[in-house]
Amino acid sequence: MATKLKSVLKSPQLLLALKAVAFGIGLNFLPAALFVPLAILLYAIPFFRTIELIRPLSVLVVVSLLALRTVNRWDYSLFLVVYFAFLFYLILGIKDLVVIKRAGWYRFLNLALVHMILLLFFYYNQEFFLIKLVIVFCALLFLLKELLKNRLVVWLLAFLMTQSIWAIGLLPVGFINAANFGLLAYFIMLDLAEYQLSGPAYRQAGYLPRRRILTDVTIFVLLALLIFATSRWGL
Numbered sequence: 001m002a003t004k005l006k007s008v009l010k011s012p013q014l015l016l017a018l019k020a021v022a023f024g025i026g027l028n029f030l031p032a033a034l035f036v037p038l039a040i041l042l043y044a045i046p047f048f049r050t051i052e053l054i055r056p057l058s059v060l061v062v063v064s065l066l067a068l069r070t071v072n073r074w075d076y077s078l079f080l081v082v083y084f085a086f087l088f089y090l091i092l093g094i095k096d097l098v099v100i101k102r103a104g105w106y107r108f109l110n111l112a113l114v115h116m117i118l119l120l121f122f123y124y125n126q127e128f129f130l131i132k133l134v135i136v137f138c139a140l141l142f143l144l145k146e147l148l149k150n151r152l153v154v155w156l157l158a159f160l161m162t163q164s165i166w167a168i169g170l171l172p173v174g175f176i177n178a179a180n181f182g183l184l185a186y187f188i189m190l191d192l193a194e195y196q197l198s199g200p201a202y203r204q205a206g207y208l209p210r211r212r213i214l215t216d217v218t219i220f221v222l223l224a225l226l227i228f229a230t231s232r233w234g235l
Helices: 001-010 012-029 034-045 054-068 074-095 101-122 130-147 151-168 174-200 200-205 210-229
Strands: none
Touching: 012 034, 012 054, 012 074, 034 054, 034 074, 054 074, 054 101, 054 130, 054 210, 101 130, 101 151, 101 174, 130 151, 130 174, 151 174, 174 210
16 A cells, blocks of 8 residues: 555656645635645645746636635536646646646646636626726736736737627626637637747738638637527527
């Protein structure tokens, strides 16, 4: 038994999985005052690249606490616990250089957190709309700074996304499809921004190639039509 335990502790993937399980158990059973220190402790040890992913960790902790206190059904709660534990596993894996293709997984982590932020926002957007919109703007800034190194682009993207959320909030499509539409807008804006910033030739030219714009616009239109087609329109 001791030998098996030592072999588990020597496996980075299994050790991160155990931490993710502890995160999920703490999220489900501990009060926030105990869960937050537990999450920080699980994340911080070992002290390696500790500051690197502190922003997405902070967003994950806050969003997971809010989301779990929003749902009433146990099966939804169980799904959320497993989902957030998986996101915590990704954060640990990226931080400790355990997962491969970290850039792709970090993009998935970013989109997953933004989607959950949008779900909570549109679910609770009936009161204090402007205050919550400002909070979402700050959260977007927090997450975008990890993906984009250009401060001007980060602020511009967060501002445009906030304006899009404001407009989407006027549509009577339900909070889930509103969040899906918001995530779609975020994905397209982020993709164009990353493509522009990553290509030296296009940076010098100062424009995006038409093919890239056409591809993203086509994806946006098709998925937007799908979202609208599956929405229950009503006030």
